[in-house]
Amino acid sequence: EIVLTQSPGTLSLSPGERATLSCRASQSVCNSYLAWYQQKPGQPPRLLIYGASSRATGIPDRISGSGSGTDFTLIISRLEPEDFAVYYCQQYCNSPYTFGQGTKLEIK
């Protein structure tokens, strides 16, 4: 099973700042089969990024993903109020599909 470890656990930033979220895998994620999701309270997760770097439909270009192998990054270049939420990475390279434990992005 691929274990995904996200850091930091909580990130406190202000609107307009840049957010960098990390996701590290316990073994290589084949073909960069890694996705990122955003979850707000009381809502289901929302797909942001797939294939490590491809934005899902409707996702603004200030949100970007990068990485390969075991190290992946989600960057939000200029934080908007609606970006404060919990973010999860997920690998779909191997079964069982697994998620990271999440990074909470909170307003400073």
Added chain:
Amino acid sequence: QVQLQESGPGLVKASETLSLTCDVSGGSVGSGSFYWSWIRQPPGKGLEWIGYIHYTGTINYNPSLKSRITISTDTSKNQFSLKLTSVTAADTAIYYCARVFLWFGASKGYFDYWGQGILVTVSS
């Protein structure tokens, strides 16, 4: 626009069977391009993939739950279902159904559409 909606009892007694259904609209469970999946989230915690099914019968379950789960499809009703047997308090969670988009036709994919989720509480 694809929409998924979970339904089922919100309260299940310990040792009994949890049964949920996901109704799909705006898309077809019988489409070869997708898997249909269940994911759960204990209150205040992270996400756990339960399993997925393809309308052809291809199934993949999380080994941690494999002995207790059954996922099935009903293409005539455009829905898929989850059964989880012998539930305990540890199975209390929000249960989501989701579509798995099979990227480039591969047998692997990511969750592109999610239902709103249904909270299932296991009572003793």
